[in-house]
Amino acid sequence: MATGRPRVVTSRKGGPDLGDVAGPFLLALLAGDEAAVEELVSRSRSLGADTALVVRDLVMPALCEVGRMWTQGSASIAEEHLATSLVSRVLARSSGCPGEPAGVPRRIVFACLAGEFHDLGIRFLADVARECGWEAESLGANVPREALVRFVEQRPPAALALSVSLAGHLPEAAETIAQVRAVAPGVTVLVGGLAFREDPERFALTGADAGITDAVALRDWFRADRKVRGASPDGVSRKGLPATMPASLRRRVARSR
Ligand code: B12
Missing domain, CATH: 1.10.1240.10 (Methionine synthase domain)
Incomplete structure (x- = not known):
């Protein structure tokens, strides 16, 4: 691990x-x-x-x-x-209206690991992400590792958020994250779930970039990310797309991350 x-x-x-x-x-x-x-x-x-x-x-x-x-x-x-x-x-x-993204919308993928059926948390968190102006995709419960890694490799998001409720799934989390890093090194990996609320020391066993305790903490993480990457004062985003461009068009232009 x-x-x-x-x-x-x-x-x-x-x-x-x-x-x-x-x-x-x-x-x-x-x-x-x-x-x-x-x-x-x-x-x-x-x-x-x-x-x-x-x-x-x-x-x-x-x-x-x-x-x-x-x-x-x-x-x-x-x-x-x-x-x-x-x-x-x-x-x-x-759940509230999708928030206005800061510049190019960023994409986050939520998933529960193979064998993990507690997916309620990530269903709510996907709504939190949308309210914060992110594009959220939820793969739901029990996602086989191979399928998850291939999905991330083919369509790398800005962030991958993995939910672990049962402590017995920590080795699977560490292995999945190692494999994701090998195929998509630019992806920020977040972990959370009951296993870490029981013992935050477990965050360190996963190899993730950040361990986040609950929905409010995740919202605050999005807000901090927004501050770092917010659109420049002239309204032109980091990728050179006007911040006022319609969301659907912006998504098509900046599909990948
Ligand atoms: C509902 C439930 C189920 C449902 C799940 C339905 C679903 N679709 O999610 C079902 C019936 C499937 C289920 C099954 C089981 N369950 Co259950 N379940 C629960 C229960 C009652 C609520 C869990 C829940 O939804 N909480 C609400 C959500 C919102 O909380 P959350 O998942 O923790 O998510 C929040 C944070 O942790 C965080 N978060 C979560 N993931 C992530 C990810 C990231 C990236 C971030 C940033 C944050 C984050 O944000 C969320 C919002 O704040 C709990 C009781 C409890 N005390 O939690 C037991 C509980 C989790 N289950 C338990 C058990 C033992 C089981 C079973 C083994 C039972 C059995 N014998 O079959 C199976 C295991 C199935 C499996 N392999 O996964 C135990 C776990 C004990 C332990 N400490 O390991 C608990 C604690 C019950 C108990 N007191 O014994 N369960």
Whole structure:
């Protein structure tokens, strides 16, 4: 396994306080009450929360609680599945408009490694990326290593974001990242997921460029990247494309990264 130290980006406090919404949100989720879940998410948005904050302060605590109830036998697998699919549907419907990119839009690919079925995190993170003006592609759960490496080689993104929930998948993460580096050395590799939230020291086992703890930390990483690469004051991007060019045209011209 690689032992390089990735930069670790953690979540900062701040933003609207969703404390009053969190309890009702969990209850609505457990009851499978989609209308109530939807109403609570839109209430959070009207308080000023973006997708990153909704995920960190509403969805994560609720799903952790569902997981705890599941392991204690007070929620069934069916109730866990109901909560997972409900929250995923509501968030997909309610996520904010794609943000304006700084110059040429950058592309990020999200994936879960072979054997990893916890893909809910990357579904939400793809929405966070779009709100931050990135082009996001999500390959979903259980992506075979060979297929992932070939995909990145053929269509190298600016960033590859790998999600690891189970610590047993860390060797697979390290091997995948090593192979990605061999075929696409310019790609920035990010890792995150429950395995690292349990023990941030594990970031160092992967060989990634950055370890990112949650949705808000990822949003902040995008913001920092934007500052570094923002369009120049005359509105001409680093690749010489006018920042005002329509997004669809810009995408066609600058397809690769
Ligand atoms: C839903 C769920 C499932 C669903 C997943 C559905 C889906 N499509 O994702 C299903 C039913 C498939 C499932 C299966 C299993 N699960 Co499960 N599951 C959960 C549960 C309840 C919620 C997970 C979740 O979605 N959380 C919400 C998301 C948003 O959080 P997240 O994934 O961590 O992502 C956030 C951050 O980590 C971060 N992030 C994540 N990835 C990345 C990547 C990058 C690049 C970045 C920057 C950030 C980032 O950002 C996200 C948003 O903030 C948890 C309970 C818990 N405490 O987490 C158990 C849990 C994770 N599961 C567990 C287990 C054991 C299993 C099974 C082995 C059960 C079994 N016996 O079959 C299988 C394993 C399947 C596999 N091989 O992957 C354990 C793991 C224990 C451990 N510490 O290893 C948990 C903790 C339950 C428990 N308490 O025992 N599970």
